[in-house]
Amino acid sequence: MILHVDMDAFFASIEQAINPRLKGKPLIVGSRNSKMHTVVCAASYEAKRVGIGSGMSSAEAFKICPNLEFVAAEQSKYIWTSRQIFQLLKEFGFEVLYASIDEFQIDIRDTPNPKLLAEEIREKIFKEFNITASVGIAKNWLLAKLGSKLNKPNGVTVLTEGNLEGVLERFPAAKICGVGKSTAEFLDGLGVNTCLDLYQKSARFLEQNLGKYGINLYVSLHSTDSFDSPEVPEKPKSVGHSYTLPRAVLNPQFIKAWIRTLSEMVAQRLRQDNWESSTVHLWLNGPEIGNFGAQKAFQQPVNDGLEIYQRCLKIIAKLGPKLPLVRAIGVTCSGLSKSSYLQPLFKEQIRRGELLKAVDRINSRFGDNSIYPAVITLAR
DNA sequence: TCTGGGGTCCTAGGACCC
DNA sequence: TCTGGGGTCCTAGGACCC
Numbered sequence: 029m030i031l032h033v034d035m036d037a038f039f040a041s042i043e044q045a046i047n048p049r050l051k052g053k054p055l056i057v058g059s060r061n062s063k064m065h066t067v068v069c070a071a072s073y074e075a076k077r078v079g080i081g082s083g084m085s086s087a088e089a090f091k092i093c094p095n096l097e098f099v100a101a102e103q104s105k106y107i108w109t110s111r112q113i114f115q116l117l118k119e120f121g122f123e124v125l126y127a128s129i130d131e132f133q134i135d136i137r138d139t140p141n142p143k144l145l146a147e148e149i150r151e152k153i154f155k156e157f158n159i160t161a162s163v164g165i166a167k168n169w170l171l172a173k174l175g176s177k178l179n180k181p182n183g184v185t186v187l188t189e190g191n192l193e194g195v196l197e198r199f200p201a202a203k204i205c206g207v208g209k210s211t212a213e214f215l216d217g218l219g220v221n222t223c224l225d226l227y228q229k230s231a232r233f234l235e236q237n238l239g240k241y242g243i244n245l246y247v248s249l250h251s252t253d254s255f256d257s258p259e260v261p262e263k264p265k266s267v268g269h270s271y272t273l274p275r276a277v278l279n280p281q282f283i284k285a286w287i288r289t290l291s292e293m294v295a296q297r298l299r300q301d302n303w304e305s306s307t308v309h310l311w312l313n314g315p316e317i318g319n320f321g322a323q324k325a326f327q328q329p330v331n332d333g334l335e336i337y338q339r340c341l342k343i344i345a346k347l348g349p350k351l352p353l354v355r356a357i358g359v360t361c362s363g364l365s366k367s368s369y370l371q372p373l374f375k376e377q378i379r380r381g382e383l384l385k386a387v388d389r390i391n392s393r394f395g396d397n398s399i400y401p402a403v404i405t406l407a408r
Numbered sequence: 409t410c411t412g413g414g415g416t417c418c419t420a421g422g423a424c425c426c
Numbered sequence: 427t428c429t430g431g432g433g434t435c436c437t438a439g440g441a442c443c444c
Binding site: 038069082128129130131205206207208209210211241307319321322323324325 | 435436437438439440441442443444
């Protein structure tokens with residue numbers, strides 16, 4: 029059996045636990061600090077009750093509920109809490125998997141009373157952090173995760189051989205993790221509407237209609253292996269940052285300054301964990317070009333913001349000599365490897381490496397952006 | 409005033425090598 | 427002169443998740 033823990037309105041609940049004034053009030057956590065120009069990252073249950081949900085634009089949320097409380101997301105708080113919860117769960121003595129910032133999976137074997145265990149876990153989390161969690165229990169991680177969503181907030185769902193089909197029948201297939209909008213529409217056309225319909229389809233049917241994804245889906249739905257779950261990635265595949273401007277902009281100096289800024293942010297994170305990257309992806313969005321994304325692989329892996337920026341400029345050259353109107357910009361690095369400890373050959377490279385180390389030290393001691401390349405001040 | 413930002417996995421076509 | 431087949435890497439883009 030797998031026990032899946034899913035925190036209720038995680039970010040919003042943490043903010044309410046920290047600040048009692050926010051308790052019992054409709055609250056949204058925005059992904060950035062401009063009340064009207066962001067989207068809902070998390071909504072408290074008081075806000076959810078009036079129809080506000082994650083992904084909604086904050087402007088829309090305020091239209092529904094003008095006296096909404098607003099807090100800008102502060103990732104470090106949530107990461108810290110998440111780690112504490114992970115430690116707490118390990119104390120129960122089972123193998124625990126970190127599934128995402130607000131989800132955990134526990135291999136509870138053949139624990140005689142899983143429901144009781146679920147209550148103990150929820151109680152302990154509440155006692156320690158003053159926030160609630162919902163739990164799903166089933167024979168595999170996908171069904172357990174589904175279960176955790178069926179009785180939210182602050183609930184437990186146990187899916188057994190006895191009640192499984194009866195429960196699956198009551199929910200649309202899109203409830204299942206991995207079945208998004210387009211897959212759900214496609215399945216609808218095949219007469220597969222409920223979770224039960226999907227559950228009862230053969231591996232062959234799913235493969236024929238959904239390809240490789242169909243096989244994975246079948247295996248995940250029916251498996252009884254302990255953790256047949258997405259393995260915890262031991263290393264990231266990519267590191268990126270993006271930024272949406274308040275409005276579309278034509279000024280090339282400004283756009284380039286933002287590309288440089290994002291390149292520096294990515295590079296700093298790469299250096300922090302000793303990665304370097306061989307492939308740079310640049311993404312631009314604008315009214316004329318829609319989404320333009322291009323990537324390029326290079327021989328030499330790097331983690332210097334200036335170098336990443338210069339590689340971005342090579343990619344941008346594909347768009348011709350003039351830059352288009354730009355609304356959003358993204359820089360992502362992939363093809364990650366541990367940076368080598370070989371001493372560079374040229375004096376210039378050694379000096380550059382020393383410079384970056386010094387910059388990183390200053391920023392970690394005095395705070396991010398204590399020191400940065402002057403050119404990025406043009407991005408304002 | 410009007411939709412963020414961080415990711416993963418998969419597919420399919422082209423280039424290139426043996 | 428015409429023709430197979432296997433494999434890898436790169437690139438663009440779609441779908442999905444939190």
